[in-house]
Amino acid sequence: MHTLxxxxxxxxxxxxxLLMAQLDVPFRLIDVDVVEGETRTPDxxxxxxxxxxxxLELPDGRxxxxxxxxxxxxxxxxxxxxxxxxxxxxxxxxMFFEQYSHEPYIAVARYWRMFAPGGPDRKADRFPEWTERxxxxxxxxxxxxxxxxxxxxxxxxxxxxALYAYTHVAGEAGFDLAPYPAVRDWLARVAGxxxxxxxxxxxxxx
Amino acid sequence: MHTLxxxxxxxxxxxxxLLMAQLDVPFRLIDVDVVEGETRTPDxxxxxxxxxxxxLELPDGRxxxxxxxxxxxxxxxxxxxxxxxxxxxxxxxxMFFEQYSHEPYIAVARYWRMFAPGGPDRKADRFPEWTERxxxxxxxxxxxxxxxxxxxxxxxxxxxxALYAYTHVAGEAGFDLAPYPAVRDWLARVAGxxxxxxxxxxxxxx
Numbered sequence: 001m002h003t004l005x006x007x008x009x010x011x012x013x014x015x016x017x018l019l020m021a022q023l024d025v026p027f028r029l030i031d032v033d034v035v036e037g038e039t040r041t042p043d044x045x046x047x048x049x050x051x052x053x054x055x056l057e058l059p060d061g062r063x064x065x066x067x068x069x070x071x072x073x074x075x076x077x078x079x080x081x082x083x084x085x086x087x088x089x090x091x092x093x094x095m096f097f098e099q100y101s102h103e104p105y106i107a108v109a110r111y112w113r114m115f116a117p118g119g120p121d122r123k124a125d126r127f128p129e130w131t132e133r134x135x136x137x138x139x140x141x142x143x144x145x146x147x148x149x150x151x152x153x154x155x156x157x158x159x160x161x162a163l164y165a166y167t168h169v170a171g172e173a174g175f176d177l178a179p180y181p182a183v184r185d186w187l188a189r190v191a192g193x194x195x196x197x198x199x200x201x202x203x204x205x206x
Numbered sequence: 207m208h209t210l211x212x213x214x215x216x217x218x219x220x221x222x223x224l225l226m227a228q229l230d231v232p233f234r235l236i237d238v239d240v241v242e243g244e245t246r247t248p249d250x251x252x253x254x255x256x257x258x259x260x261x262l263e264l265p266d267g268r269x270x271x272x273x274x275x276x277x278x279x280x281x282x283x284x285x286x287x288x289x290x291x292x293x294x295x296x297x298x299x300x301m302f303f304e305q306y307s308h309e310p311y312i313a314v315a316r317y318w319r320m321f322a323p324g325g326p327d328r329k330a331d332r333f334p335e336w337t338e339r340x341x342x343x344x345x346x347x348x349x350x351x352x353x354x355x356x357x358x359x360x361x362x363x364x365x366x367x368a369l370y371a372y373t374h375v376a377g378e379a380g381f382d383l384a385p386y387p388a389v390r391d392w393l394a395r396v397a398g399x400x401x402x403x404x405x406x407x408x409x410x411x412x
Binding site for chain 2: 049050058062064065066068069070072073076085086088089090092093095096097099100101103104140143144
């Protein structure tokens with residue numbers, strides 16, 4: 001069985017819980033509390049020297065950090081990852097967009113509003129930049145989705161999961177999605193996909 | 207022929223120039239000056255709504271932004287991208303590490319020291335964080351390379367190119383590589399690969 005080292009509430013960890021639920025990949029969940037420093041213990045750093053969750057452990061014990069890389073691994077050979085060479089590269093393009101142009105603003109703002117000890121006041125000087133850059137990312141998504149049902153290949157793929165993870169909780173980061181109707185329609189389409197589970201979902205016994 | 211929209215000096219753009227040189231993929235280079243705002247013109251935003259270089263244009267006109275996604279596209283079926291499912295995911299893991307945990311500190315510090323109008327003083331309050339996080343990334347690389355010649359699969363792949371691009375010029379970003387001997391040895395190995403070209407290399411006529 002797979003093991004997922006994960007923090008409940010984390011969008012990056014949710015990506016893998018959602019994908020494994022939809023792919024019917026059974027897994028056990030091990031909670032790792034980032035706020036309590038549990039990703040910085042010697043035991044955890046031995047598993048992932050970069051000290052982050054999610055971390056996917058395969059049934060044979062091999063370890064794979066980085067949410068989007070682990071999603072690609074799990075989705076190989078399934079309908080969630082395009083087979084066509086160019087469409088696969090486009091799925092990666094949107095996953096790199098997510099990690100570089102979206103997550104560092106929307107997810108980080110959400111972390112400081114929702115989870116961080118001391119609260120958002122500790123980072124008050126950073127919120128204007130996060131708000132501006134986060135809205136730039138949402139505007140890029142809006143423009144792309146105005147003409148498309150999903151990000152790549154005309155269908156639901158890991159690129160949609162990557163971007164759904166923090167977009168659907170952008171309100172918790174202080175973002176207003178009212179100016180992004182195509183994004184809101186797409187969020188509803190993703191939530192309507194077969195086997196969809198919510199961000200607080202855990203596997204049975206997990 | 208492929209077309210690469212690129213800024214000379216950019217490590218992200220260099221990744222694709224280096225890979226295409228090594229794969230013998232002919233391409234023409236179109237210079238786009240980020241500092242002069244040339245990635246924010248209506249013409250360029252029509253090609254890449256996220257307003258960034260590099261941008262790869264395929265011979266048939268299809269467009270692919272995001273340096274690491276474009277590298278994977280170009281390297282499919284070559285020795286530069288592992289065939290094995292897990293090794294491919296590990297190559298992606300290190301490319302996501304590069305874009306999330308390395309580039310935003312080392313490349314951004316270099317940009318403000320070397321290229322940005324107004325110079326590094328405009329971002330003096332950010333350099334301590336960039337220095338700390340950049341050194342964390344270098345320490346993760348050092349630990350990994352202490353036991354390995356290359357990042358993935360025991361051989362030179364796109365993961366090495368992705369991390370080489372800004373690591374070999376980390377001095378320009380104010381980083382001292384003396385504490386990272388395994389990283390320095392790996393830099394020399396990468397520079398010794400067949401067909402290696404330097405960051406200022408341009409294709410003939412480009």
